[in-house]
Amino acid sequence: MNSVFQSSASLWWLPAIIAFGVGVVYVLYFYKANKTGLSKFQLFLLASVRFLTIFIIGILLLIPVIKTLNHRVEKSIIVFAQDQSKSLVLTKDSNYYRNSYPKQVDQMVHALGSQFEVKTIQFGEQTDSLAWGFNQTETNFENLFSLFINQSIQGNIGALIIASDGIVNRGISPIYAASNLAFPIYTLALGDTQSVKGMAIRQIEYNKVTFKGNRFPVAVSVSANDMLGENIEVEIYHNHNKLNTQALPVDSKNYFKKLNFQLDADSTGINDYSVRLLSKNSLDANPANNEQHFYIEVNENQKKILLLYNGQHPDISVFQHHIESNQAYRLEKFEASRFADAIVKYDLIILYQLPSKANYLDNLLPQIKKVEKPILFVIGQQTSVMAFNNLKTALQIGQNKELYNEVVPLFNKNFNLFHATFENSSFENFPPLQVPFGSFNEVPAGSCLFYQKIERINTSNPLWFFAESDNIRYGFIAGEGLWKWYLTEYFQNSNHAITNELVLKTIQYLTSNNRKEPLVIEIPLVMDQQKPILFNAKLYNASDELINDPDLLIDVLDEKGNVYPYQFQKSEETYFINIGNLPVGIYKFQARVRLGDELLKREGKFIVQESMIEHNGLVADHQLLYTLANEHSGQMYFPNQWNKLTENILKNNQIKPKIISERQFIDLIQFKWIFIVLLSLLSLEWFLRKYWGTI
Incomplete structure (x- = not known):
C-alpha cells in the first residue's frame, strides 16, 4: 500500500501558518517574558505546546487528504454451466447422469478451485445456481450467454465450461x-x-382459433428411425373420440412424413384434440413421443378488418401475414382512393400512412366516426402530418420541417391495457423505425406500450400507444418500418413471435368490446406444466377508473372437481397472483369481488399441458458444441476426458489473475485522534499556566 499526503488548498499556505504560529507564540510568551516570572524552560515548553496547537489547526484548515493506493489480486473465475434439460435423462445413459456424473463434476470443480474461483450454474428454460435434477423442459443457450452480456455474472471471467448435449429448442443460435x-x-x-x-x-401445425361450422386444417409431422418395412397408424381424437386414421408404410431407415387432416369445428369453446401413433410390431425406445394434445378455441363469428393505404409498402405485408395467420380475423385491404364499400360492416379500420398528402380522407373519416369503429393509425413518410393533426386525435405532432428520426422502441413497464410477454432486451438488435421529427404530446403511461428511444436517449415521446374518445378506441404507431423487425426477428430467432404478438394483441385490444367490463381476468389459454400459473386482474369503478380496494377472490377447479381457493395480491391499481405449478389438465376458474352492493363474478378456463419439446429431439448435436468451443479459443471434451479438461484449463497461460488497483482518499479531519491530541495540548497548556500561576 502506498500513501501520499495531499491538500485541496495550496501548500504554499504552510509558511503563512508557521509564521502566524510563531507570531502568536512570540506575542504571548516572549514579548514581555520578564514580567511572567517563568524560566526559559517553562516559556519554551508553553510556547511549543501553543505553536503545535496552532500548526495542527492550520493544517486542518487546508482540508488535507491522504491518498492510498492498494493493490489486490483477483483470481480468474471459471464458470461451469450445466445443461439441466430433460433430454439428457431420456436416453440409455440416464443412470450415469443421475448418479456418477454429478460426482465427477464435483471432483473437477474441486481440482479447478485450487487455482481459480469456480462458479457453478445451470441452464435450460432458465438460468440459476446448480441444483441437480435434469427437469428443465427447454434448452436455451441465449439465456446462458445473456448472463455475461448483461453482466449478471461479473468479475475476471477466465473461461466458461458448458456441459450439454447441444440440443437447442429455444432462443437464437448459440453461435x-x-x-x-x-x-x-x-x-x-x-x-x-x-x-x-x-x-x-415432430410437430402439429394448427390454428389456435377457428369458428363454428368451419373445416380447419391440421398438419402432423411424423418421423421414424430404424423401422423400415413397418406400418404406423396416425389417429386423431376429439375429447377421446376417434375422428380420423391414416396408415403410413415406413419405406426408409430415417423416415419423415407430413400428413394433412381436415376437421370439423362443431362445438364452441375450448376443444381438446390429440394425435396418437400406433405400431403393432415395434418396441419404441421413447413412447412419450407417440401422443400429443393440442387445443383449439371455437368461436361464433370472425371479425372483419379493413386496411386502407395510400401506396404500397412492405409494412402492409407484415400486417397481412399476422392478421391472416389468426382465423379470428378476416382482412380486406384497399388503396384508399379505390375504396367504395360500407364502413359499418368492419370491426376495425387500419389507416396506413393516411391521411396522406394526396388523400385527406375528407369523406371517409366522418363515416368511420359516425359508426364508432375503432381506428389504428400508422404514421409514415407518406402521411400528411398537418392533415393528421387536424383530426384532433390523442396524438399531436409539432413539425416545422419534413424530417424523420431513427427511433428504437423503449418498452413501458407501466403499460396495463394488455399483457406483453416481451421486454426491452427483446428489441436490442432490432433496426429503428422512421418517425417524424418534431415534438409529441405526452400520453398516459398506462396506455403507452412503447416510448421513443432516439440515439440511446430515452424520451417520453409515444411510439406505440392507445386512446379512447367519444366511445371510439384508437391505436397509434408513430413510425414505419415494421418489415425490418419482421426480417430481423426471423434472422435472429427463426420465428416472428414478437411482431406477431405486437400486431395481434393490438388488434385484439382495439376490436374487443369498447365498454369496459367492471372485472377483467387475464390468463393465457394454454400453459406448460413447468411454468407457474399467473393471473392478472383489473377492477373498474362506475367512472371507469382502476381500483383495487376490495379483496378479489378466485377458486380454481380441476377436472375431478377439487376446489383450490386463492386471494389476489394488490399491485398499485391492479391485482395479480402466482398460484405456482399445476398438474396437466383442463381447469376452470371462478373469480368474485364485491363492488359496492354488487357482487361481480367472472368465469373461464385454462389448460396446463406437458411440454414435449425435450422429447422430440434426443440425438446430441456435438458439432454445435465443437463449433462453439473452436470459435472461442477452447476445445470440446467428452465425459471420459475429465482429467484432460481440468489439466488444460489449469495450464492455460491466458487465464491469468488480475491485479486490481484501488485508490482511496481519506480526509485527515475524519481521524478522531487528531481532536484528542488538540484537546490534550490545549488542556496541557491551561494546566501548566494554572500550575505556574500565570492565570
Missing part, C-alpha cells in the same frame, strides 16, 4: 448469441449422437 463473449469456451459433449429406434410426433 450468434455467444459472438460477443471474449473469454475461452470449453464444451463437454454429453448425450448420444446415435438415433434410437422409434417413432415420434
Whole structure:
C-alpha cells in the first residue's frame, strides 16, 4: 500500500501558518517574558505546546487528504454451466447422469478451485445456481450467454465450461448469441449422437382459433428411425373420440412424413384434440413421443378488418401475414382512393400512412366516426402530418420541417391495457423505425406500450400507444418500418413471435368490446406444466377508473372437481397472483369481488399441458458444441476426458489473475485522534499556566 499526503488548498499556505504560529507564540510568551516570572524552560515548553496547537489547526484548515493506493489480486473465475434439460435423462445413459456424473463434476470443480474461483450454474428454460435434477423442459443457450452480456455474472471471467448435449429448442443460435463473449469456451459433449429406434410426433401445425361450422386444417409431422418395412397408424381424437386414421408404410431407415387432416369445428369453446401413433410390431425406445394434445378455441363469428393505404409498402405485408395467420380475423385491404364499400360492416379500420398528402380522407373519416369503429393509425413518410393533426386525435405532432428520426422502441413497464410477454432486451438488435421529427404530446403511461428511444436517449415521446374518445378506441404507431423487425426477428430467432404478438394483441385490444367490463381476468389459454400459473386482474369503478380496494377472490377447479381457493395480491391499481405449478389438465376458474352492493363474478378456463419439446429431439448435436468451443479459443471434451479438461484449463497461460488497483482518499479531519491530541495540548497548556500561576 502506498500513501501520499495531499491538500485541496495550496501548500504554499504552510509558511503563512508557521509564521502566524510563531507570531502568536512570540506575542504571548516572549514579548514581555520578564514580567511572567517563568524560566526559559517553562516559556519554551508553553510556547511549543501553543505553536503545535496552532500548526495542527492550520493544517486542518487546508482540508488535507491522504491518498492510498492498494493493490489486490483477483483470481480468474471459471464458470461451469450445466445443461439441466430433460433430454439428457431420456436416453440409455440416464443412470450415469443421475448418479456418477454429478460426482465427477464435483471432483473437477474441486481440482479447478485450487487455482481459480469456480462458479457453478445451470441452464435450460432458465438460468440459476446448480441444483441437480435434469427437469428443465427447454434448452436455451441465449439465456446462458445473456448472463455475461448483461453482466449478471461479473468479475475476471477466465473461461466458461458448458456441459450439454447441444440440443437447442429455444432462443437464437448459440453461435450468434455467444459472438460477443471474449473469454475461452470449453464444451463437454454429453448425450448420444446415435438415433434410437422409434417413432415420434415432430410437430402439429394448427390454428389456435377457428369458428363454428368451419373445416380447419391440421398438419402432423411424423418421423421414424430404424423401422423400415413397418406400418404406423396416425389417429386423431376429439375429447377421446376417434375422428380420423391414416396408415403410413415406413419405406426408409430415417423416415419423415407430413400428413394433412381436415376437421370439423362443431362445438364452441375450448376443444381438446390429440394425435396418437400406433405400431403393432415395434418396441419404441421413447413412447412419450407417440401422443400429443393440442387445443383449439371455437368461436361464433370472425371479425372483419379493413386496411386502407395510400401506396404500397412492405409494412402492409407484415400486417397481412399476422392478421391472416389468426382465423379470428378476416382482412380486406384497399388503396384508399379505390375504396367504395360500407364502413359499418368492419370491426376495425387500419389507416396506413393516411391521411396522406394526396388523400385527406375528407369523406371517409366522418363515416368511420359516425359508426364508432375503432381506428389504428400508422404514421409514415407518406402521411400528411398537418392533415393528421387536424383530426384532433390523442396524438399531436409539432413539425416545422419534413424530417424523420431513427427511433428504437423503449418498452413501458407501466403499460396495463394488455399483457406483453416481451421486454426491452427483446428489441436490442432490432433496426429503428422512421418517425417524424418534431415534438409529441405526452400520453398516459398506462396506455403507452412503447416510448421513443432516439440515439440511446430515452424520451417520453409515444411510439406505440392507445386512446379512447367519444366511445371510439384508437391505436397509434408513430413510425414505419415494421418489415425490418419482421426480417430481423426471423434472422435472429427463426420465428416472428414478437411482431406477431405486437400486431395481434393490438388488434385484439382495439376490436374487443369498447365498454369496459367492471372485472377483467387475464390468463393465457394454454400453459406448460413447468411454468407457474399467473393471473392478472383489473377492477373498474362506475367512472371507469382502476381500483383495487376490495379483496378479489378466485377458486380454481380441476377436472375431478377439487376446489383450490386463492386471494389476489394488490399491485398499485391492479391485482395479480402466482398460484405456482399445476398438474396437466383442463381447469376452470371462478373469480368474485364485491363492488359496492354488487357482487361481480367472472368465469373461464385454462389448460396446463406437458411440454414435449425435450422429447422430440434426443440425438446430441456435438458439432454445435465443437463449433462453439473452436470459435472461442477452447476445445470440446467428452465425459471420459475429465482429467484432460481440468489439466488444460489449469495450464492455460491466458487465464491469468488480475491485479486490481484501488485508490482511496481519506480526509485527515475524519481521524478522531487528531481532536484528542488538540484537546490534550490545549488542556496541557491551561494546566501548566494554572500550575505556574500565570492565570
